[in-house]
């Protein structure tokens with residue numbers, strides 16, 4: 001996909017095809033190679049490289065870089081260290097499954113068979129189990145800053161972890177570790193932050209009320225009670241006035257004229 005994008009960019013600019021070859025070679029020497037499929041796995045879990053061959057395979061060889069992983073030859077299946085007892089080779093499809101992954105399994109794998117033209121290559125990324133994120137907040141410059149973080153001890157491919165938010169507002173549509181809310185905004189009660197990698201996601205939520213200092217909070221409640229009291233007094237007064245028991249209107253006239 002990278003190669004295709006590079007190619008499209010190259011032809012758009014009308015560059016010499018030599019540039020493409022260089023770009024492709026650079027990619028091939030890097031970990032992300034052209035034509036290799038990215039596969040993600042989690043430590044202690046399993047992963048399958050899917051070849052899904054439709055032709056019968058007489059011979060199969062799976063390699064991790066230059067080292068043999070498994071070989072099917074002369075009706076005999078061999079697995080090599082450190083994969084002995086940790087793999088399953090599907091002799092029909094050619095698929096290789098690795099069980100109980102370790103981070104040292106992360107590498108480039110390839111499969112060869114005389115019955116298939118070319119090699120099938122896979123880039124395996126082994127991730128540590130994703131911890132739940134923690135949402136914290138702080139009041140800065142009259143706005144609430146909410147931060148989404150996973151444990152600093154988690155450093156397994158940080159570039160593959162994406163943070164997103166869930167709330168009805170515009171600022172939650174962006175993927176970032178921080179969101180800001182203005183105090184005067186109509187604040188949602190809770191917002192959720194999600195950390196995701198290509199395999200899993202973990203969510204946690206925070207109650208925004210806990211970010212606002214108590215004084216402002218109780219002032220709001222005080223104002224609410226005051227206006228409620230005011231409404232009750234006005235309603236009562238109006239009702240009494242309409243019943244003609246108390247002449248509110250005339251009393252205020254007299255007060256203002258004196």
Ligand SMILES: *[C@@H]1O[C@H](CO)[C@@H](O)[C@H](O)[C@H]1NC(C)=O
Pocket residue numbers: 044100102
């Ligand atoms: C998985 O591998 C670890 C060592 O990497 C080992 O301690 C554990 O017992 C293995 N688990 C299974 C289910 O084989």
Ligand SMILES: *[C@@H]1O[C@H](CO)[C@@H](O)[C@H](O)[C@H]1NC(C)=O
Pocket residue numbers: 055056057058059114115
């Ligand atoms: C697979 O390859 C082997 C060795 O080249 C060959 O003998 C065999 O006939 C092939 N099988 C098929 C189904 O093409």
Ligand SMILES: *[C@@H]1O[C@H](CO)[C@@H](O)[C@H](O)[C@H]1NC(C)=O
Pocket residue numbers: 140141
């Ligand atoms: C607060 O706002 C001022 C001016 O808008 C800015 O210079 C400052 O960096 C802000 N402080 C924080 C903690 O965001």
Ligand SMILES: *[C@@H]1O[C@H](CO)[C@@H](O)[C@H](O)[C@H]1NC(C)=O
Pocket residue numbers: 162163164173174175196
């Ligand atoms: C934000 O992250 C989510 C979850 O990983 C993803 O589905 C979405 O496409 C991302 N959005 C942007 C704009 O990057």
Ligand SMILES: *[C@@H]1O[C@H](CO)[C@@H](O)[C@H](O)[C@H]1NC(C)=O
Pocket residue numbers: 164194196200201
């Ligand atoms: C998180 O994973 C669940 C399935 O486990 C999926 O339904 C949901 O869309 C994912 N959310 C994000 C933000 O990736």
